[in-house]
Amino acid sequence: MQTILDILKKAGGWHPGLYLKIDNAPFMELVIEALDESGPMGLPALSVAHYGTQNGDAMRDPEMYFELGIGGGSHLNPFYWRNDYAGVEQWSRNIVGTNYVQLVELHQEHKRFAELWDRNLRQQGFAEAYEQHRKNRH
Template sequence: MKTLLELLQKGGGWRPSLYLKIANPPYMELVIEATDESGPCGLPCVSVAHYGEQNGDPMRDPEMCFELGFAGGPHLDPFYWRNDYVGIEQWSRDTREGRYIYVAHLHQQHESFAKQWDINLREQHFLEAFTGQCILG
């Protein structure tokens, strides 16, 4: 998750008003933002999404939500994955009715996907595409 952490750092770090929007044609825009709610372990939550459009509606392709932790150094731990084009929404970690839920095999899939996505973002030069104009919040 090195690329995403570097993008967060370039954007001034996590804060409740965090909103970064990185245009990098020919790729879909990348949006990194703080959410209003904490993650399943009570840590700050960061949403990362590529956005496309269908019939005038914004479409996530994909969106992942991560808890941002600092113990042992900054790190991102995924817990949510969504793709609007295929109508899939998955929670690998959640809190329901005060109970922590962990779906091990799905969390491993989310971690694997996130690692590959992070590599792709680096290879697609999203770090180089980042400018001060990408900071919107």
């Protein structure tokens, strides 16, 4: 998710209370926000989601949670995927009781999806849309 990392860098990095909403018509808005709780490895976590609406309700299409890692360079490691339109919610890494649980194949699927989503976000110009929004605010 290099596109998200690039946007985070321009926004001053991850911090509690981080909330970025990027409008980039004709695509669904993209929301990046810090989670109040750490990820399953105890690292800072964030939500990345496209939002649409259905019957007046906000719908995630999709939403993913990532831990922000710095070992070996900044990277985002997925642990959750949700799509409200499809009615699917998946945890590929989590703390269950006191145990760390990783569903290896599902985690690999989440990583592949994140790579595809990242390419789409880059091609759709979300980093440039965020930069333009920043310039218009100042």
